[in-house]
Amino acid sequence: MANIFRQMEGQESIFKDEKFLRPDYLPDEMPGREAQLKEIASYLQGAAKGKVPPSILLVGKPGTGKTSMAKLLLKQLAEVSSKPKPIYINCWENTSRFGILSRLITELGDMMPRRGIASDEVVERLAEIGRRGQVMPIIILDEVDRLLAQGSREDEILYDLSRAQEALGLRASVIAITNDEELPVKLDARVRSSLTNHTVHFAQYSPSQLKSILKERVKHAFWADAVDDDALGLCAAVGAKAGGDARLTIHLLWAAAKRAEVEGKKKLCVEHVQAVKERSLMHAKTPLERKEGALDELEKKIIDAIKEVGQGVSTEKIYEKLNVDSNSQRNIRHRLSKLEKAGLIEMVEAEGKNKVFKVSVKK
Ligand SMILES: Nc1ncnc2c1ncn2[C@@H]1O[C@H](COP(=O)(O)OP(=O)(O)OP(=O)(O)O)[C@@H](O)[C@H]1O
Ligand SMILES: [Mg+2]
Missing domain, CATH: 1.10.8.60 (Helicase, Ruva Protein; domain 3)
Structure with missing residues (x-):
């Protein structure tokens, strides 16, 4: 039999280069986003001359160009000035405050202190490295809603960064990105104004x-x-x-x-x-499916349980399904509110029953 691969090699493909259609390809041009490009560039403009830009919040539904726009602008900024140092962090991959601080420190070229040291000390260390090196980190915190999970306080990182900037003199700013229109009201009052004063919307x-x-x-x-x-x-x-x-x-x-x-x-x-x-x-992957890879084991089990039993399942039923004792119920409740804050599930209080919720996976 003739070799099928040799035969196929001879066929001309319709594609000149498929890579331009891959999801991770960063375009040079972003048609339809001229207004956002100009607006964000005007906020970042001073950075080329060494002035610390304000922090910026990008808000919009999936696939509206937020991540690409932030990356494209920082790439162009780096072409005209070596002062700003772009650092990209996806909060679904780095979900803890300590993890993010560690990433920042290593990105700034320093050794990470051993675990066990208090986050506050790490913040001071970060500011010190920043001051010493005269660098101006511009930190993209993509999918930042992940940090707002209730109880976890991982969003303290936003406060850490503003403190490192204001009180400790780190010359840094943040570009935070979210799908959640409601994010500003969920933010801690200490960081809300510094992060939301420059909000840019990405419509569908x-x-x-x-x-x-x-x-x-x-x-x-x-x-x-x-x-x-x-x-x-x-x-x-x-x-x-x-x-x-x-x-x-x-x-x-x-x-x-x-x-x-x-x-x-x-x-x-x-x-x-x-x-x-x-x-x-x-x-086409729903936001949930794209994020599912980053869930931990327990969070995955909870999502699977909801999918198995059906939308609108009660919290009682979830405990039953996961076979947990009353001690572990608190842990599950905590995870449920994390998943809710992250916009992956919806919870509605069940009528007439105190603290029982009907839980659904968001589509
Ligand atoms: N205006 C545009 N011009 C060219 N390509 C675009 C444009 N907007 C989005 N894209 C492309 O569409 C895909 C999704 O864009 P991007 O990842 O920036 O969206 P997003 O708003 O960050 O979405 P999500 O909220 O789901 O993370 C990428 O492959 C990107 O290159
Ligand atoms: Mg994105």
């Missing part, structure tokens, strides 16, 4: 904005004339209906192109988008 994309985003990608990812304009229009329309999410829309285009490729076609047409539309939307 319209069909025409999504089409412009796709057009820009198509130039790099495909050979000339490989994508029919109506196919792009359909992707954009589907993406806008499904939440104006650019991640999902780019994924749909990629999936449709794969389909065309499998069919041996040199052009991506409307029917390819039609053919993959349902599946592609179904497989």
